[in-house]
Amino acid sequence: MDQISQVSLGDAIYQRVCQDLVGGKLRPNEKVTIRGLAAALGTSSTPVRDAVQRLLRDEALEQRSVRDVRVPVLTLTKYLEIASIRRELEGFAAGRAAEVVEPKDIARLKRIVNKNETAARAGRWPQAVQYNQQFHFALAEIADMPILLGILGGLWLRMGPLIAGYYAHEKIALVQHHQAIIVACENRDPVAAAAEMRADIDDSKEGIIRYIETFTDKE
Secondary structure, eight states: OHHHHHHHHHHHHHHHHHHHHHHTTSSOOOOOOOOHHHHHHHOOOHHHHHHHHHHTTTSSEEEEETEEEOOEEEEEEEEHHHHHHHHHHHHOOOOOOHHOOOOHHHHHHHHHHHHHHHHHTOOOOOHHHHHHHHHHHHHHHTTTTTHHHHHHHHHHHHHHHHEEEEEEHHHHOOHHHHHHHHHHHHHHOOOHHHHHHHHHHHHHHHHHHHHHOOOOOOH
């Protein structure tokens, strides 16, 4: 039973760190220590070490030396590849969501956007970028595409810290295209919804590239 509990705890810690990466609580180049995570989570180091090893295999963390584990800074090539994949998959999810959306789903999307705007106006950028992520995932959930949602989870595991760091650094509004996507959903217009999602991803491309360059300039 102790072994089972240990495995379950390791899974829980893994999922928690994944959430922090996807939601942008951990930023590119941020150092992650087993001792620090264990203290923050109130647990022993063993399940944390196991979770970190899994994240290293997922390439969600990188080990630069024996005692130096960090959130990766994506290379330009990797970023552009992931952005291209997201553009197609998330555009597809937005279009499908517009076809099947129900009034309760519209209300959910509007709540997320309103919370996003409120957090941004108050300068609470960590919360704002988390609502941004919630909106993107909500569309895949509304589209009832669990396999696609799982794929997006893996992509955002790599992209979340970069997106969060960029928006917090630039302090740019996050919801212009999100509002247009909601209108497209209300109009049952999958073509417009997909186009707005692709534009949402495209619009941040140049800024994120500049953000990546701020790290390479320091090397």
